[in-house]
Amino acid sequence: MKNSILEIKNLHVNAKEKEILKGIDLKINKGETHVIMGPNGSGKTTTANAILNNPMYQKTMGQIIFEQEDITNLKTDEIARKGIFMSFQLPEEIPGISVTNFLKYAKNKTTMQPVKVFQFKEEVKKYMEELNMNPKNMERSLNVGFSGGEKKKNEILQMLILNPKLAILDETDSGLDVDAIKTVSKGIEMFKTKENSILIITHNTKILHSLKVDYVHVLVDGKIVKTGDQSLAKEIEENGYNKYKNI
């Protein structure tokens, strides 16, 4: 019980008046890496958005507990400040806000402490080198005109800087070439510690080739239909999801 970081209990979620999640249960402990896999439309992105309480999704039943605290109905920014981070499948473009100022501001908000400028700069520089990012991007507007790969790397950079307790990575590998996937996996490895937990959401298994995970959950039609270890991902890679449909 002490080790539990996130617990989802019987979660039902609607999007545009249609039920997408039909009762999800999930428990993640400190230091664990979980994967939710499932075909398109199974409710993966909805799960991530529901945890962060995106107002475009309505929870009709169930509970989300983070570190013993009910966060089901907290506002998104409050949830983020508790220590949950979400890497977006399609990160928003925000003109007029530079990446560096945005990061500084977000860091300040999540830590509730003034950012030490020099230390912060060094940290950003270090991570950007690790992630093969162009330092010029720091002064550009947030995600504006970034390529798909640059956007995803920028999400990982934000994760490393903000250093949450739980990182949810929604389709972080989709649309990336092999090299970019390696870089992103490297970023995730850097984030992994005994304390930090990760929830990876993906419809393919590419990223799992270079990442060790503890649990794999299969999500089909709004329900988790099977849970296993890394070998489950391998099995799905070979046989697809058909076996799990219509269960």
Add this chain to the structure above:
Amino acid sequence: MAKTNLKEINRNIYDIKNKDEYEFKIKKGLTPEIIEEIAKQKNDPEWMKEFRLKALEVYNKLELPTWGPDISELNMDEIATYVKPKTKINDSWEDVPEDIKNTFDKLGIPEAEKKSLAGVGAQYDSEVVYHSMREDLKKQGVIYTDMETAVREYPELVKKHFMKCVPVTDHKFVALHGAVWSGGSFVYVPKNVKVDIPLQSYFRLNSPESGQFEHTLIIVDEGASLHFIEGCSAPKYNKVNLHAGCVELYVKENAYLRYSTIENWSKNMLNLNTKKAIVEKNAQIDWVTGSFGSKISMLYPMSILNGEGAKTEYTGISFAGKGQNLDTGFKVIHNNKNTSSVVNAKSISKNGGKCTYRSLVRINENAQNSKSSVSCESLMLDNISISDTIPVNDIRTDEVEFSHEAKIGKISDKAIFYLMSRGISEEDAKAMIVRGFAYPISKELPVEYAVEMNQLINLELEGSIG
């Protein structure tokens, strides 16, 4: 961009009302006698007096505009067109009377002069109370003075250019301006002189039920360059004030002029201002405009690209809140080959405010190989506000590249969610997106003004978002 360390500003600094003290205040209304009295008070040469009287005749003949915001509440019989403050023009802030100086101090003008300006003019009601410029510029022959002094000391230059770019027949309020103009700045930059840091004029209207009709005339001679900034503000009174200034800019061959405005008139002001630039061969005029104040604005700076290869850029933002109707935009006439114009206009409407972008792009028959690209974006912050886009595109020849794009909408929910997922509150997220929206304009301003603009945005957003 999130300048959280900025000190909170207080709308009060704009609202300081000094006692309505003056040496002379003209009777309200408009008659030839009043015009003659103004001419007498101002010691006009004969030609200027005649000019004023002719302008009054034109004023009486012209109709009010049949389009745009309703300005029927304006009653010229209630407006004093000339208010002379109790001081002369000073070249040291020390000599400016205490209450007037305090006002400018609080607006940060003398401070800005020390830090980042090459010269400053300050107008209080109808007269310029302070004027000064760096010595080295004087030595290079740059003239920066108030308009009355220019009429006396540079009669040839003034006669040749005064209301030639903006003729009094343009519209009713230009005719009014011609009749009662007072104060304003005159700048002449000689050939090939580059003024590397900006000159600024600040206009302050203190007297209630009065008008400000300053005239700005700038000539940037061949190969020269200049950045000119004007700032405007007034305290709020219950009755209508009128601002009908006129700006005439002459940008000669190969010259460059940037004209920046931060307008923050009080919200009882009718701002019916006219600005025009004539741009000659390979010369360029850039306009940067932030409109925040006034009750009603009708303001459409205009570039007339007369010379081959002449260029213009317009970057503007309007922010209309409760009770405000800001009808702004840009006009450009392409009159020669290889001319180009770039327009980037933004507006924000909230709390029942109305923003209108109104424009004209005309590419004439002889303007082959010209280019024009226009982009307008409007942001609606609630559903009681209004945002209209009314652009006219008049293309009269085929060798052109012309494109126009406009967008209207609200702050994206997805963008708000994205920022909130990083721990930023909803209110901050919205303010951040709005400031980001305004960034293309604020980045064009010198840093002190960009800061002021962001403060104005924060001030405007306060309490209205959430």
Add this chain to the structure above:
Amino acid sequence: METLKLNQTPVRTSRNFNINNIKLNNVEIPEKVEEFTNLEITGQTNKIKIENNLDEYFLQYGAGDILINQAKSIANQKLKITIDSKTNKDLFLKFQLDKKNINLIDNIEILANEDTKATIYIKYYADEKIQGFHNGILKIFAKNNANINIIIVNLLNAKTNNFMSIDSAISEKAKVNYTIVDFGGKNNITNLYTNLLEKESDCTINTIYLGKEDQLIDINYIGELRGENSNINMEIQGALKDNAKKHFKGTIDFKKGSKKAKGNENEFCMLLSDTAKSLALPMLLCSEEDVEGNHSSAAGKVGEKQLFYIMSRGFEQKEAMKLMVKAKFNTIIESIKNEELKNEINDKIDTILD
């Protein structure tokens, strides 16, 4: 002849911009007209009722009062078309002006009842030699869930004056798709007002126009969005040669209550001569927050690189030009599901651009 002041925009702008309305001095409005007999109605009339008596209805805009009054009082063709078919039916109306039928004043009402579908082709032709006059009203009521395609083809000659006032009222989940081919007319004045009254109502307007010689084309399209999630799309593609002049006024007006509504407007004018003139006023008016409005407008000549490319494949300049114009018009022409008409339009483009 009195001056006609037509096609007023919903919001005025500076008079000096010459676009608030169009003034015509050279048009005679006939006071009396003979019977018009050259109308051909073909197609599938099963579950489509055609009558000659009309309801009283109101037009929000119209090209001009004098024209509306004329069409309401002395129309020589009155048609009320009631659609009750749940599957698509094609109906063709072909008006041909000729020596005996020189003036056409038509007043057409289309009532598409709930859940119905139809495609109505309305075509106007004039014999080459005549100097005709056409003034028409077209009023469309699209009831809940109706889906109506209206294809208006104006292939009148360049001597005939053409005036059209179109008005549609669109109810819940109903769709009205206009395809307008606007090639003819000495003075060619079209007013189209569409009122997206209820939720999820939808309107598309796809227009191609061609102007030559001294033709004057004045287009005034106004879309008002009132229903939640309502949607309007305007796509206007045109080409002008000789001294032809075009005024395009397109307004998308988001009224209060039109939450989540979308409006798009795209106008492109190809200038094929240095004396052709394009004046455009694409307006976006908005009094609702949660909407998405976009417009774009562009003008210029045919891209020289493209032209060169086509000519390098053996096309003469004129042919290459035709090809480019057709390429621009292609999407709109292809949306017409009638091969014969498509060919006719393509042939007409060839003749006009010759």
